[in-house]
Amino acid sequence: MKKQTIINMTPHAVTVHFEKCANCGDTRIHGTDLGYWDEGHAGGMGACGDMHQWVEEVRKFAPSGQTIRLEMETEPRRPIDGIPTSVIKFGEPIGLPEQADGVYYIVSQIVKSACPERTDLLVPTDVMRDTNGNIVGCRALGR
Numbered sequence: 001m002k003k004q005t006i007i008n009m010t011p012h013a014v015t016v017h018f019e020k021c022a023n024c025g026d027t028r029i030h031g032t033d034l035g036y037w038d039e040g041h042a043g044g045m046g047a048c049g050d051m052h053q054w055v056e057e058v059r060k061f062a063p064s065g066q067t068i069r070l071e072m073e074t075e076p077r078r079p080i081d082g083i084p085t086s087v088i089k090f091g092e093p094i095g096l097p098e099q100a101d102g103v104y105y106i107v108s109q110i111v112k113s114a115c116p117e118r119t120d121l122l123v124p125t126d127v128m129r130d131t132n133g134n135i136v137g138c139r140a141l142g143r
């Protein structure tokens, strides 16, 4: 497979918890049967058939130090019940690198939504929280 690189463009570490087969390296989403099997795997079940040896795997992406922000404009609107209201208009992304083969960027959902033509932007999905509600990781990267 061609080399693939994932660069975290958010200010926070992103931790992905998943399961990986100790034999063949196939992966699936943590706590599910959801795996993506490449064509050529017998029966669509991956290289080991239904005999995968799933082990927990964690990949941590430290912040790269670069971030992407969106141009932003605040337009005040008529107050509701005496409370000021506004509409925020988002513009062009600032700091978004050119798309490059095999390079993917972890970004916020708002940046991803602002750039629907970019296929190289990933967001943490299926977020995992501890008992206090703090985000401790995610189970996949959303494309």
Ligand SMILES: [Zn+2]
Pocket: 021, 022, 023, 024, 025, 026, 046, 047, 048, 051, 052, 053
């Ligand atoms: Zn396997």
